[in-house]
Amino acid sequence: MPAHQLAPDIPPDAPDGAPTDVLASEQAHLAESRAALKAMRAHAQSLSADAAGDWVSQQILQSLLDQRVAALADHPDTPLFFGRLDRAGGDDLPGTIYVGRRHVHDGGSKPLVIDWRAPVSRAFYQASPADPMGVVRRRRFGYHGGALTAFEDEPLGEGGEIGPSKILTEEIERPRTGPMRDIVATIQPDQDEIVRATLAQTVCVQGAPGTGKTAVGLHRAAYLLFTHRERLARSGVMIVGPNRAFLSYISSVLPALGEVKVDQTTVAGLLGEHAAPEDPLVAAVKGDARMAPVLESALWLHIVKPEDGLVFTKGAYRHRVADYEVREIVASLRGTTRYNPGRAALAQRLAHMVLVRMEQRGESPDDRVQDAVARSKPVKQLVDAVWPKLTPEQVLFRLLSDPDFLGRAVKAAKSDLSPEEQELLIWRKPYRSWKSAKWSAADAALLDELGDLMERTPSLGHLVVDEAQDLSEMQLRALGRRCRNGSATVLGDLAQGTTPWSTTSWESVLRHLGQREGEVTELTLGFRVPREVLDYAARLLPSIAPALAAPRSLRPGLGSLTVSKGGSVARAAGEALAKEGSIGVIVPDALVDEVSRALAELPHAVLDPDAAQEHRLLIVPATLAKGLEYDHVIVVEPADIVAAEPRGLARLYVVLTRAVTSLTVLHDKALPAQLTA
Numbered sequence: 101m102p103a104h105q106l107a108p109d110i111p112p113d114a115p116d117g118a119p120t121d122v123l124a125s126e127q128a129h130l131a132e133s134r135a136a137l138k139a140m141r142a143h144a145q146s147l148s149a150d151a152a153g154d155w156v157s158q159q160i161l162q163s164l165l166d167q168r169v170a171a172l173a174d175h176p177d178t179p180l181f182f183g184r185l186d187r188a189g190g191d192d193l194p195g196t197i198y199v200g201r202r203h204v205h206d207g208g209s210k211p212l213v214i215d216w217r218a219p220v221s222r223a224f225y226q227a228s229p230a231d232p233m234g235v236v237r238r239r240r241f242g243y244h245g246g247a248l249t250a251f252e253d254e255p256l257g258e259g260g261e262i263g264p265s266k267i268l269t270e271e272i273e274r275p276r277t278g279p280m281r282d283i284v285a286t287i288q289p290d291q292d293e294i295v296r297a298t299l300a301q302t303v304c305v306q307g308a309p310g311t312g313k314t315a316v317g318l319h320r321a322a323y324l325l326f327t328h329r330e331r332l333a334r335s336g337v338m339i340v341g342p343n344r345a346f347l348s349y350i351s352s353v354l355p356a357l358g359e360v361k362v363d364q365t366t367v368a369g370l371l372g373e374h375a376a377p378e379d380p381l382v383a384a385v386k387g388d389a390r391m392a393p394v395l396e397s398a399l400w401l402h403i404v405k406p407e408d409g410l411v412f413t414k415g416a417y418r419h420r421v422a423d424y425e426v427r428e429i430v431a432s433l434r435g436t437t438r439y440n441p442g443r444a445a446l447a448q449r450l451a452h453m454v455l456v457r458m459e460q461r462g463e464s465p466d467d468r469v470q471d472a473v474a475r476s477k478p479v480k481q482l483v484d485a486v487w488p489k490l491t492p493e494q495v496l497f498r499l500l501s502d503p504d505f506l507g508r509a510v511k512a513a514k515s516d517l518s519p520e521e522q523e524l525l526i527w528r529k530p531y532r533s534w535k536s537a538k539w540s541a542a543d544a545a546l547l548d549e550l551g552d553l554m555e556r557t558p559s560l561g562h563l564v565v566d567e568a569q570d571l572s573e574m575q576l577r578a579l580g581r582r583c584r585n586g587s588a589t590v591l592g593d594l595a596q597g598t599t600p601w602s603t604t605s606w607e608s609v610l611r612h613l614g615q616r617e618g619e620v621t622e623l624t625l626g627f628r629v630p631r632e633v634l635d636y637a638a639r640l641l642p643s644i645a646p647a648l649a650a651p652r653s654l655r656p657g658l659g660s661l662t663v664s665k666g667g668s669v670a671r672a673a674g675e676a677l678a679k680e681g682s683i684g685v686i687v688p689d690a691l692v693d694e695v696s697r698a699l700a701e702l703p704h705a706v707l708d709p710d711a712a713q714e715h716r717l718l719i720v721p722a723t724l725a726k727g728l729e730y731d732h733v734i735v736v737e738p739a740d741i742v743a744a745e746p747r748g749l750a751r752l753y754v755v756l757t758r759a760v761t762s763l764t765v766l767h768d769k770a771l772p773a774q775l776t777a
């Protein structure tokens with residue numbers, strides 16, 4: 101008997117009845133589950149918020165009920181369940197379990213579908229003949245639209261071999277159109293290990309292009325939200341991706357899994373959309389973690405040694421705090437609090453001293469008097485003079501425009517920033533004031549660091565960081581602040597690092613993120629790029645990431661690669677349009693307009709950095725291709741892509757690994773030597 105049976109292709113010899121009967125019975129279970137979901141929704145709709153006592157509680161309850169009703173919507177095109185486990189029994193759980201996107205139960209609370217994230221569903225992803233996990237048979241379902249049309253059985257109890265799943269193969273061979281889809285029906289065992297890692301655990305995933313890192317990160321977010329619903333509803337989960345076009349591409353995955361309350365943003369979205377152009381050499385120094393102690397010193401250098409004491413007049417009395425006492429208070433606070441709470445504490449401590457004086461004179465002031473004194477003019481004046489009110493922008497402005505001040509900060513921090521590096525940091529053309537300064541992306545991380553030195557940044561419960569290899573140490577520190585009381589999922593590929601500060605080690609990434617305990621793991625099997633294309637792109641690996649092993653692909657994709665000298669982009673695009681699926685024409689950024697003119701006869705759009713367009717034929721600037729995929733990819737002039745930036749070869753590697761079905765490389769100039777070797 102074959103290990104897999106795919107109805108209706110397989111002759112009706114299955115032990116538990118002919119496939120068509122089985123199919124009919126599974127279709128009946130789907131119909132019953134749909135009806136039950138409808139009833140659950142009707143029940144939720146019938147609940148009234150009137151029971152809540154006051155108006156505010158009613159509003160909150162109504163909003164919760166509305167969310168519940170929305171969550172119970174049946175999307176006819178989305179399979180309600182995609183798997184079934186027949187279990188050996190011996191526990192309290194049902195013998196047969198249907199695994200799907202959400203729980204569905206009948207009127208008597210009998211489970212008809214169990215959420216894929218429930219502990220019992222784990223076996224659907226992990227059970228194997230070697231370790232059946234109490235499962236006798238795993239059944240996978242194939243759908244066409246919303247209709248259940250096929251099933252595939254894997255007997256697990258007999259210790260045999262399981263061949264490749266046709267349903268998985270069909271899913272990954274499916275022509276791509278539109279945004280990214282969830283992979284909940286076909287998560288692979290090594291991916292599932294990452295998805296179900298505990299909330300306390302920070303996981304860092306190195307993976308070649310198309311190994312499912314993004315998909316895994318999104319599913320892990322959904323898993324954690326299900327497993328720790330209340331805790332994470334309070335603290336929050338956030339996904340950080342490389343650009344907004346990418347976010348738009350992945351935006352429907354979590355909602356399809358029922359999770360709508362996850363913030364998806366970019367580093368710029370989080371730290372501020374500052375984008376003043378900057379020399380990469382300068383940005384590299386600014387991105388270096390050695391900036392952190394320099395910023396800290398720069399901030400604290402603003403504290404002025406108190407020369408005068410405080411005189412507080414009340415009625416006929418003058419209460420004095422001596423200069424040395426003020427110095428003692430400042431010294432005791434310095435370095436023990438963040439900057440802004442330190443200011444407030446200084447005012448309170450001074451006020452306290454005044455109160456002590458009042459008491460010594462026989463008065464009995466209470467706490468309100470202390471607050472009033474802390475807010476009084478003489479105290480405010482002294483605090484402003486000694487511990488001035490500052491913004492991150494003011495401090496950074498001073499640091500980047502005043503070489504002496506920078507030198508003092510470097511010295512105070514005992515930093516080894518060299519004179520050359522310090523010179524790079526100083527603006528060539530200084531701005532008139534911090535208000536008119538134009539900040540760069542690298543400055544945004546410095547401002548954020550200063551902001552945290554002044555006021556603690558709140559931490560989220562969990563952070564998913566995609567394309568993490570591209571982040572500078574200072575950006576990682578900024579993200580680390582946002583998960584310091586939580587954990588992170590860090591995803592990336594050392595070979596796809598395209599920034600001048602791209603990392604070469606995940607241990608270093610975890611260290612700067614403040615998650616040293618994080619575990620580095622690897623995904624090695626590619627689900628996107630055909631083998632022939634991946635092997636071609638992998639010729640670049642010895643030059644860009646020599647320590648990495650060549651990636652492997654699940655998809656043979658014979659005939660998927662065409663390399664053509666002098667070929668026409670319009671012809672290649674026209675040929676791709678005659679096939680099924682999306683088409684990405686990936687071009688050096690400088691050639692976007694030229695290629696758009698060459699394609700004037702064909703309906704097309706240019707990918708906008710701020711949004712993913714729904715267009716079959718898209719021109720994609722090479723610098724925006726990261727994380728995206730297209731059924732057919734046409735890459736124009738690799739030599740120019742390489743020449744455009746310092747890590748141009750890595751950019752080319754990214755660009756060559758976006759194809760799902762075919763890659764056409766068009767070139768007039770000589771190809772990079774690594775590709776022809």
Ligand SMILES: Nc1ncnc2c1ncn2[C@@H]1O[C@H](COP(=O)(O)OP(=O)(O)OP(=O)(O)O)[C@@H](O)[C@H]1O
Pocket residue numbers: 268271272281282283286287288291307308309310311312313314315316593596627628726727728729757
């Ligand atoms: N288990 C799976 N079942 C079906 N499809 C999968 C599976 N894992 C990944 N895929 C598909 O493979 C493609 C690549 O996945 P994804 O974008 O997550 O990879 P990646 O590792 O982030 O790639 P890159 O490094 O190039 O950004 C996607 O279309 C995704 O849906």
